[in-house]
Amino acid sequence: MTATATPARRAAPARASRGLWRDALVRLTRNGPALLGMFFIVVFVLAAVLAPVISPYDPIAGSLANRLQAPGTAGHVLGTDLQGRDELTRILYGARISLQVGVISVLMGLAIGGTLGAIAGAFGGAVDNVIMRIVDVLLAIPGILLAIGIVAWLDRGLPQIMLAVGMTNAPIFARILRGSLLALRESDFVVAARSIGATPLRLLLRHMLPNALTSLIVAATLALATAIIDVAGLGFLGLGPPDPRTAEWGTMLTDSTKYLREAPYLIFFPGVAIVISAIGFNLLGDGLRESLDPRLRR
Amino acid sequence: MALLEVRDLVVRFRTHDGTIYAVNGITFDVEAGETLGLVGESGCGKSVTNLAIMRLLPKPAGRIERGRVTLDGVDLIALPESEIREMRGRDVAMIFQDPMTSLNPVLTIEEQMVETIVAHRAATRADARKRAVELLGMVGIPHPETRLRSYPHQFSGGMRQRVMIAMALALEPKLLIADEPTTALDVTIQAQVLELLKDLTARLGTAVILITHDLGVVAGMAERINVMYAGFIVETAPTPDLFARPSHPYTVGLLHSIPRVDAAEGGELVPIEGVPPDQRRAPVGCPFAPRCAWRVEACWADNPPLVPLEPVSRLVATGPGATHQIACHNPPLPDEARTGRPTRPGFVAAPPPGAVIDELAVATPDVEATLVEFPTTDAREERR
């Protein structure tokens, strides 16, 4: 071996301690697909936040004189739709709805599902049995059907859509959290904490929840992708926002189906927007799973 | 020409966290019918060496960077994938620590054994089945006819390892690689399995590479031993020589780290200080230097090559007369090997050229430290 190289095995320079979270972040930044996913998400979020800044047009009012301009027309990069509204503007504003509904519905799902899962996983026994049977019933109903039911029942409206999408996610979150809590309950370090006299509350808050969180974070990220698709799906089925003029990707798709021949781009661009944002969250979720998974680490 | 020749084998893994220097240029031979022990701790490269021989390194991370491996004169590294698959099982077979991972859980033992036999030998299924029954009987499975129809999970750990041995020997390979075959087993079951392994391979004339961390296991099983550390062979010798005159500080350290059940008195253990090597750093100097009590200045910069312990006119690579070789600048004297510590007057292990060896540890545990005054349990109970 090279004898001239730097002295062997000198201690690594003292560096700041890295918790598992920071460690995971470093891993994430080395994960190509996850970075791509994050890029998509950043584009998506920026589009949503900066929509009024980027576009000079109104997403709702258009002039019929301007209708069905092909993409590339001066002033309309992505063309205009049936009502003569700028397509790019509508896609940017559509991102607002998707992001808003996606994030809020996932948070609602986390709140409902997380609480149920935490209770089931922490108490076990009969409580667990009752909660999980309810969750099983919810899981047995296809998510989109459940959402349709809720929207049909509570009438159309953004809050209803959020609740509907949130409710489809809640049982999934409940199941995931409950599963990891049950596994953690028997893990050595929880048994160790029990043996030094930790109270049940301390076991849950300090030992079990922080470790169960990773799987929930991954699930929530992936759920964002599904939520975006679900929102578009509801919109496509005519269960979108009550105002039919609202720039919402799913609704935009429905509106354009009849003009598939004349203006295929009206299907194409919202479709791409949905796919890219969903893929973004999927890639990030997979990346998070890899970087947070303690099994990949010694 | 030996049955298996490994020359200057270098294996590295490329991971997200950087390169892992798993095997760093090792050379050894295995003679037909010989049992070679490969001893070392987790991460010393002993398992990777054998995965490399079988061309079973995890892809795409693991790569053979350099070296040559020949079996009966056939270069295994250059062999196309289809031929290496032929070779696995027929010429070289492997058994693992956990037989459950290498048996298919959804197929019966019969399906798995018959398939293997039929695939490699143009035998009929009926013949293959007869052979399977015979093999199961040979490894001591009671009622082999009926047990053949069982699934892997229906066997106990020891029985599963017997099944694995039966499957490995089904095609009478020339070389059997046994990777920690008894580590997961209880000691009485380990005794059963080792006895069986020894008897069968002797009867069939199979050469064996026995990978283990347990010096006791190789002492009774192997004719020759390679001691590995951090991807290097640091000592190699016929088994009697190695135990009669352990000469590398690491070998000496290992022998003093385990209490012997036959020792008249408890005796004192002399641990190897420090932590296992970090294989994410390119090896510089002797890999054992940071933990070695005998290290001298040169050890930090210069990795000693594997050389004969005593001058020989001709190097013997295999068999009971193989040359005892070590890779060490400052080998322990026989007396020191017995006590496990350097006893030459005035000798001090050379300090590292850099700062400290391991920032996470303190050199000697501060057992005499006065601990902060705390109310003890008793005091508290009294106050209650």
Next chain:
Amino acid sequence: MSLAQNAGATRPGESDRPLLRIDDLRMYFPITEGLVFEHHVGDVRAVDGVSFQLRRGETLGLVGESGCGKSTTGRTIVRLYRPTGGRIEFDGTDITTLGGDQLRRMRRRMQMVFQDPYSSLNPRMNVAGIVGEPLDIHKIGTPHERRERVRELLGVVGLNPEFGVRYPHEFSGGQRQRIGVARALAVNPELIVADEPISALDVSIQAQIINLLERLQDRLGLTYLFIAHDLSVVRHISDRTAVMYLGRIVELAASRDLNQMPLHPYTVALLSAIPIPDPAVESRRRRIILRGDVPSPANPPSGCRFHTRCWLRERLGNPERCTVEDPQLRELSAGHAVACHFAEEVDGSPEQRQSTGQGGTQAAAATSWAPAGNAPSAAPAAPGA
């Protein structure tokens, strides 16, 4: 009072009282069937009538193969489980059914060290948090005092006190086990139950931890219950050793006696199965190869639980007594108890001498005693292979 002063500090009149007294301890785990409405179909009798005492400052080794109930015994003693039957007395107090705060207080006096240093430390807590947690839980000292104590504990177990802010995954296996030891020491316990504390570690690291535990015992007057599957390690560290088989103690003796004069056929077999790192000894040793596997603790054999695998029973012509009468632990010589009807037959037998290779010189004679009965039934019968 400092930790050091606690060493061997016993109140007057207590010195002869055992720190721990276990009496007919039973721990059964129910086997249930049914998904929604579970019903009880049987029990895994993990621990089935174990009794022993532990003196202050003593180390008792508990050894046996997987499934023998040694770990369950340890965990039941620190009351991670509620025993099915029997009695656990700690320093004169019956703790068998203690619960809630009383149990929590008691846990300060007995701590555990776990087998797997990777899974027994919470990956989301830093080392100072882990080691200091027992102090937090029991509200001992001021926050400043706790920090100081943690630093010192780290030093005591050989870790750099500066790195308490680091997380477990940054340490190697041996270092993590030291963290586990430091955590156990934090509240000045009197008893430490060490459950296979070295079996997950590399050979070269095991001796570090054994030596550390021994030094800590000398210094702090700790009492150890040392659980392991490796008889050579147990015998090295323990004053007395108890051998367990299928939920029972089959032999209990001073460690030296147990090794040199094992009296239970199972202990003899266990000793003979341990490989010795010395080819000369290995070549002249005769192993007793036990037939078959350990029976299930859900359905233990009648009479003596070892009778299905016993080489001695076979030698004696399969006496009926072994299958019908459950042998009790009886003291054959001072401090040497064994649960075997025919333990006297073991004493002086070539198997006993051979078990550790000490009878090696009689190798010639030994060949004559390798009767078919001991020869492994499991070994190849060579059906024309």
